[in-house]
Amino acid sequence: MAMNNNNIIVKLFTSLKLTVALLAISLAIVFLGTMAQEPLGQKIAVERFFQSFFVDQVAMEAAYIKTVQIFGVATEPLSPERILEAKRWPVFPGGYLIGVLLLINLLSAHAQRFTFTWKKGGIFLTHIGIILLLLGQLLTDLLSQESFVHMERGDRRHFSVSFDNNELVLLSHVNAQSNRVVAIPESLLERTAEVTHPDLDGLKIRSLQHWVNAAPKSARQFVDWFSEKQTDRFNDRERRKVQLEKRGKLGKAEQAELDQLTADLPELQQRQFFAQFFARDFYIARAKEETAEELKELLEMFRKRVEEVPLSEAKANSFKPAILAMMKEWEAVAARHAVKVDGGRLGDFYKFVVPLPPALASDQRNFPAAVIEIKGATASTKWLVTCQTELTQRVDDGNKTYHISLRPARHYKEHSLSLVDLKYEKYAGTETPKNFESIVLLDDAKANVQRKVSISMNAPLRHDGLTYYQYQMNQNQLGSTSQTVLQVVRNPGWLTPYFACLIVALGLIYQFLIHLVGFARKRRST
Amino acid sequence: MNTDKVSDQKTPAPAAEQGWTRWLPWVVLILAALYIVGAAQPPKAKGDFDYVAFGRLPMLLNGRIKPLDTVARTSLLQIAGQQKVPLEGNGPDRTWGEWDELQKADGGRGLYFRKWYQFGKRPKSLSSTPWLMEVLMRPDVADTRFVFRVHHPELLREMGLEEKGVDQSGLRFYSFNQMRPHLLSLHREKERIGKIPDAQRNPYEQSKYKLAHVLELYVQLRHSLQPNRLDLGPRAGGVPSGVADYAADLKQLARDGKQQAAAFDQFIKESGQHAGFFSTMFQHVGDRLLEQGALPAEDEALAALLVKDLTAVRDGNRERLPDMSPAEREQYQQVESALAAFLTLDPSRQAGLARHLLSVQSRYQTMDSRANLLLIPPMPDDDHTGHDHSDGHTHSWTKTGATVLTAVRTGKMPEPVTAYGAMSTAFVQGKPGDFNTAVLLYVSWLHGNGFQAALDKGRKEHYFNHTAPFARSMYLYLLALLLAAFSWLNLSRWLMRSAFYLIGLAFLIHTAGLIARMLLEGRPPVTNLYSSAVFVGWGSVLLGWILERVFRNGIGSCTAGAIGFTTLIIADHLALEGDTMEMMRAVLDTNFWLATHVTCITIGYASTFLAGFLALVYVLRGTLTRTLSAETAQSLARMVYGIVCFAMLFSFVGTVLGGIWADQSWGRFWGWDAKENGALLIVIWNALILHCRWGRLVRDRGLMNLAIFGNVVTAWSWFGVNMLGIGLHSYGFMDEAFNTLKWFGFSHILLIVVGSLPLHYWASGKELLAGPSQPSA
Incomplete structure (x- = not known):
């Protein structure tokens, strides 16, 4: 290749110094990226450190927090909001940048400096393998797609579901054999613009409210959630108080905190007590009937309960201020979380939606929810949709009927799997799993394949560019294993690392042998 | 210098050794072999009850059939951190006697175990199986034994036990009777602490959790053979908790x-x-x-x-x-x-x-x-x-x-x-x-x-436990290390040769132990962290021994001895966590990948460590002694360079095989899992060392410093990433080990600083400055 040897840029890109520097930086990235995995969640840490050109300041902070934490310095953990913050700026080179630079470095060094000799053949091979490995990894990042198949005995599936993506589905009957499905990606629900589709015959959909991760709750569930929160608050503070008291010597701030806790705790305890025993029935009644004379009715009920249990009058009266305070708070919380929709199976049951922090850990998923408005030819109605349930709701628009639901996005296949049997063995006397195995019937009419396959740990099924792995076994409420979860991966580049590694290994072994022979010869000649 | 001349000669010259010193290495070897033969004698019960036969009885725990002896050993190790229960010791006024007697004075305060300088005293003690027999069948006696090791002062204060129990240089041992009043509260605390992620527990919580855990283990054993009562309430009638007949x-x-x-x-x-x-x-x-x-x-x-x-x-x-x-x-x-x-x-x-x-x-x-x-x-x-x-x-x-x-x-x-x-x-x-x-x-x-197989398994594992091959080879490695190190001080040939022989003998025993474990488990050598330590030691010793065979300057023996001893000590500590032959989770249950990936990666660890230790020898010998000549330095550099190449090969192949295994079982070649990243760090570091060398960015000393840091990187990948509490294949949190790891890291960084001092501060500086300064890659 015709290149100017003295060009400073050429010199830089072909130099071994750059290689060493890049290796050192990649060492730092790998280390920091590992440290950040716990605070950020593995998926996000991988995206921010390895699958990006630059590492942002939040990700760096996460790595820093974990690093000082293992050296015994306690720090505030990062909140999910902070992690997902939009304002981020680059502070450190990321995996892609280093990968690209290494590629350039390698290629230009070979073009410029290296002349092939048998003595350096191993190094040559090794570098080709490394290039292939880097490219293969990039290919995997770009093209691979992961999804899951959940099956119980006897189930037949010709689709897998996504772990991250969800869709709003409108299903209408065309005739006895087929349905028409319109799927709207969840990302469109994050905006408030109207959505429509030719297949919907003029139906318009608009998202009014959207939660990335949320738990819809019935009135009773909502009350339970609130009283649990009271108990948690009480327990947390009591634990903190005990902790402070045990320490003995306290600083000024800590002493003030302890005093505050000592003062607050009795009230908190009363509220917790109250929440558990008296408020439930009342608030369930209230959520149903919306009565106005809340306090009166509450105290009436309270007095009646007091008579039932051996509790002194004085103690009962002392509860009053705490109860009032809690009621006020309760009102506000209920108003904030209430959703008002026009009906449907979900809207009738779920009266509240409690937002949850976005899921960060790699084995947790988000359960989004939304309130949507459906404008049809005759009327406009509001609906609650959520991923927490698989129930569909019926929407009537004139003479047309749709079934709507929010569900994990589906990837349809041309073949199907039916679960014939599953095995879940544990070692005797332990909970350690010994074997997971799903026996499925693979049916692909197009390829004329119909066979029984066993999928277990370390023994996946490969078919039609997809690989099915045994992922999990779930138990039902009776404790028997009934559901298998298969992970489905489409990765067109899955073979590249195999080749790359073979080439690198050959190169290294070749080079190592050459050194060994040379070393032995040298020794013999001395 | 004698050593260096020898190192440059093609074959060692026995003529250099004169007279009777020629036979000394053989004497050392024979003495060591006698020690091994003695240890390999079949065990016999001391006393009338045949606890050896009892210890061989097979039973099932944690999914595998093993002898009661293994249960006794692993349980006592977890509870007391040692395999013996002393029955005698010192009272508050230095009187010697049995605990029962000593406890009567001063309400059981101020008791302590035999001090190291009390040479004349040989306390009567229980070994693990007799102790287990008491726990199973005579709980009233077992409950008085001082076996529960607690050392967190705050925890002791909380239980009001600071002055009770028996002291052993700061560690305190308590009996179940002393623990009994706290059993329920500890059990509740364990549940609470169990919800806190490992990494976020403070030392107090960790020791509390550990104590609750071993108490639970003791209670489990106590209920395994007969219906012994726990007697948690205050007992008025004095009814024994055991069963009379x-x-x-x-x-x-x-x-x-x-x-x-x-x-x-x-x-x-x-x-x-x-x-x-x-x-x-x-x-x-x-x-x-x-x-x-x-x-x-x-x-x-x-x-x-x-x-x-x-x-x-x-x-x-x-x-x-x-x-x-x-x-x-x-x-x-x-x-x-x-x-x-x-x-x-x-x-x-x-x-x-x-x-x-x-x-x-x-x-x-x-x-x-x-x-x-x-x-x-x-x-x-x-x-x-x-x-x-x-x-x-x-x-x-x-x-x-x-x-x-x-x-x-x-x-x-x-x-x-x-x-x-x-x-x-x-x-x-x-x-x-x-x-x-x-x-x-x-x-x-x-x-x-039809239980011949189980009986046979029990008998073999009992014998394996009894002979303790890894412990024996550990002592021999230590001895060899000392001999090799002393050989540099007075440059004595016979010491060097003795060390070489001892390493060979210890390595044979190490290998025999490794094979015995593989046969008992029916698995490749590395299945968990414990066995990885044993195998890393084995691999490094083999390489070190070969280096010694080639160079004959004591360096190979010294490093082999040091790494063999250290890794076996580490393994010994890891055995405190419980049974070392535990069953493997479904995904790990494949002998093919354990044999290829795990073995390769472990050899990668072993050789990176070996390079690091050779570099330590270079720096320590060079700075502290005058024995590092330019020629020795050069041969050390050659060794380190060769070993790093070797390490690069194995860690890379091992890492890649791991990726292929992951592709086979989890559907992705590379997932940036903590353990995978750890392995990648070693590969990158070795690549960095080699590129520095090829690019002439470093010479011998720089190479040594880089190799020393390789120890830190490897220790991190081997143990550190397990302590982060993340990832698919972490082995679990070990808090005490982490402190050791920190000190390991700090001391190495300090040594790198020492290694970077200008040569005229080095004791061997003159020799090195005078010698050939061309790098010898």
């Missing part, structure tokens, strides 16, 4: 149990109550009544006593009603309804049920729920596959409690239960002859009923 009890159960059980089943059916719940309730009643003395013999009196106790409980519950949580309320209602059903019966039926519940149902059910050992093999007739148990029908071994409860209903007690009953009675009554006969009879029963 277990064999007789079992005989009586087999005779009368059937009828009583039928009456109980009848009642459960009629009243619609829950049998397990009833038994638990009566467990508490039984504890309370037994505190007041033995049960009355007349039905009327017993019934009256029960009614009184139960109504008192009910009234107490009613009073607490307003303070109960919803869950407690539910339980309360269950108790109410159970009591109501019981109180409607006539007194004679009440007494009959109570006797069954107190002496059988609740006792054995409690025993079953608390025990951990599956002592009872599957009975020949309830196995449909005939009499062949050779492939370890592990799923059908059972706990004693459940076996007895089933047997009571059929009226026929299985032989293994009665065999253990006979052993217990003989042991409690101090009849060694009867005990040994009972063990023998049980062994022959196992023989006759």
